[in-house]
Amino acid sequence: MMELLKQGRYAALDVEDQIVSIFAAKENFLDDIDLDHVSLFRDELAQYMQERHPALRKSLSDGKISDEASKRLKQHIASFKEHFLSTCPNKVKEEDVTAKAESNKTNALDQNVKVGE
Numbered sequence: 001m002m003e004l005l006k007q008g009r010y011a012a013l014d015v016e017d018q019i020v021s022i023f024a025a026k027e028n029f030l031d032d033i034d035l036d037h038v039s040l041f042r043d044e045l046a047q048y049m050q051e052r053h054p055a056l057r058k059s060l061s062d063g064k065i066s067d068e069a070s071k072r073l074k075q076h077i078a079s080f081k082e083h084f085l086s087t088c089p090n091k092v093k094e095e096d097v098t099a100k101a102e103s104n105k106t107n108a109l110d111q112n113v114k115v116g117e
Contacts, residue, residue: 013046015061017057019061020045020073021045023065023070023073024045033084033090034090037088041081041088044080045077045084048076048080049076053072056069056072
């Protein structure tokens with residue numbers, strides 16, 4: 001999330017683009033994006049929404065995301081993400097990330113057992 005929120009000094013995103021980016025993160029669309037690709041994903045997603053879905057993007061400035069807008073955002077972000085990953089593939093596969101997380105969890109549990117003995 002921290003990487004997503006970083007912006008250039010004179011290159012701040014519009015409020016609508018910030019909403020789309022935070023929504024994408026909250027809905028776990030960024031979980032399997034390489035950390036060094038997060039800002040590129042955010043910037044290209046903003047451009048994608050500006051060019052292809054300006055009415056939906058504009059409706060976000062009203063403050064609250066309706067259920068219909070949420071559904072449409074999820075569809076558009078998923079579509080964008082599929083294209084993004086085809087042009088900017090991750091260095092690490094999702095299965096490898098999951099396996100490493102499980103390994104770390106097992107190691108942590110083993111350390112807790114040793115400490116408690």
